[in-house]
Amino acid sequence: MSTDYYEVLGVPRDATAEQIKKAYRRKAMKLHPDVAGPGSEEQFKLVQEAYEVLQDPQKRAVFDRGGDPTGHGGGFDGFGGAGFDFTNLVDAMFGGASPFGSTSRGPRSRTRRGQDALVRLRLSLSEAVFGVTKPLDVDTAVVCPKCHGTGAQDGSEPVTCATCHGSGEVVTVQRSFLGDIRTTQACPACRGYGTVIPKPCQECSGEGRVRTTRTINVRIPAGVADGNRIHLDSQGEVGPGGGPAGDLYVELSVAPHEVFRRDGESLEMTISLPMTAAALGTTVPVRTLEADREDLGEEAARLDVEIPAGTQSGTRIVVPGRGVPRLRGAGRGDLGVTVVVRTPTKLDHQQKDLLRQLAEVRGESEAAASVQTAGGKGMFSRLREAFGG
Incomplete structure (x- = not known):
């Protein structure tokens, strides 16, 4: 082969995967046409080709043995016959944290932790000074009593999404002057879960939680002051899919006294x-x-x-x-x-x-x-x- 991909990225032949990614990141950010101008397109394509080969263990092994891992005899048409995966570029340039959204692979869980909640509680001066246990009505989300958090009706269960086949992601291809650009995004049919609920629970509409008002007893220690907050662990909103509850913060306000x-x-x-x-x-x-x-x-x-x-x-x-x-x-x-x-x-x-x-x-x-x-x-x-x- 006439092209030395190690030389293109400026790394030794025994470079680790992390060294290759860092080198590619530096080169790609420097030679991207939006930064260096249209004259850098060929160099940018070559850097991309080098990264596509060296970051893949199988392609790298073929290249090290003197073979052609690209299958096109050393030339580079666009970003390869199979197209250019834009997600790989984002992963390499931003360390896996894409500014355009999550690039994680695989479906996301329906069960997630609930949000923390903040409520306010009014106290008299004597209650703040001497302490008290007061009932507090909280408007919050709780586990659906009908489906117990599954989101599905009795006798049914989630099924694999027919659009993404359970991966939770779909790939779109867009033509550009750089070639075919592939981007990966959450599946719109299942919203990234990888499964769909054919018969959602009628009580919670498939959320696994419902809103209600519940009463909790809050113990106020003696000596609290206006603006103090009391932290109640796992007393906040239940998460989607019947996930663990967040925390509840009770902010105290003290009413003025007519004498003291x-x-x-x-x-x-x-x-x-x-x-x-x-x-x-x-x-x-x-x-x-x-x-x-x-x-x-x-x-x-x-x-x-x-x-x-x-x-x-x-x-x-x-x-x-x-x-x-x-x-x-x-x-x-x-x-x-x-x-x-x-x-x-x-x-x-x-x-x-x-x-x-x-x-x-x-x-x-x-x-x-x-x-x-x-x-x-x-x-x-x-x-x-x-x-x-």
Whole structure:
């Protein structure tokens, strides 16, 4: 033979199949007419011929013995008398991952894994803080109860596709200036399965699954926050053909509470006190978040908060261990109680006289307002912090 295919691809005679494929890929991408122009057609055809021979063990053996593996005496008409398999070019140039679709051989399975699903669940603040088990209705796909995932009616079963004869693929031939180009694609009759169902199940129309609403119980651990997700393995949609179910993700949202506000692991609340109680000090009973739970008694739902004498408006009193349980740890955060002091707006004559007497005793009859230093925090600053501003 006058043509040395090893020399055409630039590989040694003992080159492996992988070395031949890599060499062909480089040459084909460089000499393709769309890249190098029409003048490279002959060289591109020769590179293709070399690859067609050397990648086939039988043809390569004939060539190594000095025979003619192409059957046309060394010339190359188009891409060979049998035509050019475009799928081989795609496999070689893209490593088997065709940009035009799958080039895998053989039928694909009817049974596939189902998709993952995402649903949202609304919680009250007490449910998020203390944990709860809630029923959740999920619209999803389940195994068809009539055919049990086969997709066929009782007494029938899939049969071999008459179009592709069970291969799941068909070959089309297209004429071009490069010769006959063969492409392989999924069989349109069986959609690549290699079999067809002559009598599909009337319940699922041959899918092997149906849509329904089912109820699952979701356990919410104590301490979850708005936006957290709970992963439930194999609780998503059942796959086609009764395939394994995907996973279910439950995204949590927490409704605002009329009394409490969450700040990380702390619970915050605000109480209002008369001016006299803040000045003299007192003990204030408050309702805790535990009051929202029906399984706890009155003792857990009530808390006495000590207000020191002289407490200023905006003061935050910390009650340890009455906040949010730590999601990944032991113990609970704190309960923050912010005090707002109420100044009386309507006073009778007796009350005014008493306040004037108090002002005289304290030397505040003509007291001027004091200016807070830049480094300190005044009442309004403390109030803004207390209310999250």
